[in-house]
Amino acid sequence: MARQVQFDQLGGPEVLTVREVEIAPPASGEVLIRVEAIGVNRAEVMFREGSYFLQPAFPSTLGYEAAGTVEALGEGVTHLAAGDPVGVVPAFSMNDYGTYGDHVVVPASAVVPRPPGITAVTAAAVWMAYITAYGALIDEGGLKPGDHVLVTAAAGGVGLAAIQTARRIGAVAVATTRSPDKKQALLDAGAAHVVVTDEEDLPTRVREITSGEGVRLAFDPIAGPGVDTLAEAIAAGGKLLVYGALDPRPTPLPNAALYPDLSTSMFTMFRVTAAPERLRRAVAFVNAGLSDGSLAPVVDRTFDLDDVAEAHRYMESNAQTGKIVMTVSHAPDAS
Structure with a gap:
């Protein structure tokens, strides 16, 4: 048996319940x-609400990221062993798999090694944000040392990952926030x-920072009419890469005239996680940054x-700076 989060209808955080479920071998x-x-x-908040691009099939679980240890392997899995410390990357549909539980089965293609010395909380805060940042800024955006990149709504997990990713390659991150706090x-x-x-x-200040030229790349999770600004x-x-839709209004193409x-x-992170070679490069970049300390996820709060x-209520409050992580308690093994 395993403890997993499930929900049976769309709605607010109150629809989420922790249940005892039977879990099949991998x-x-x-x-x-x-x-x-x-x-x-x-993405999980939006999935629960019904505003995500994918609609849940009930009863549904959810979750894209986790960190833990390998407990069992299905047939044909040869790159892992029982007891390996690992992370789970978002490389599947939440209608097929989910990570909100104390034991979960996931595709082997979504399981990556956890570098030595990296805690489970840190590893659980990494993959959605840093694969998105690496994939957009470097793999797709072609950001180079010395380039200016505009990171909007930068206080979230992806925004902070983008700042660190830019800094790691010698690019110049210009971050935005609505709040001076x-x-x-x-x-x-x-x-x-x-x-x-x-x-x-914003445009005036960016032109001042870049000596009138503007940034080479803008990385935006808001969308909506603000893309004109x-x-x-x-x-x-x-380039303007939009990776979210926090503004529900239609997003126009910037005025062509x-x-x-x-x-x-x-941009969607799944372009990277669905392509084995692109994912291999992203994992190598992120794990190297974790190991040398140049990439360090900011964990705002744990639950x-x-x-x-x-x-989920805290996520919806937008009060956080950085990542929200849930920790999992396990009963001691019987001796």
């Missing part, structure tokens, strides 16, 4: 993980500049698995 190509920590992501945290995280958008005009801050020949030399596209509804 099938061919699958791995059973004894979970120690779980990353909480905006989060400015120092963004500077501490490695942002070279922080624009408080409730107090400053972002376009004003991007250099000729630059004003911004003719601008590439605009949506127990039994407090999953409170974890």
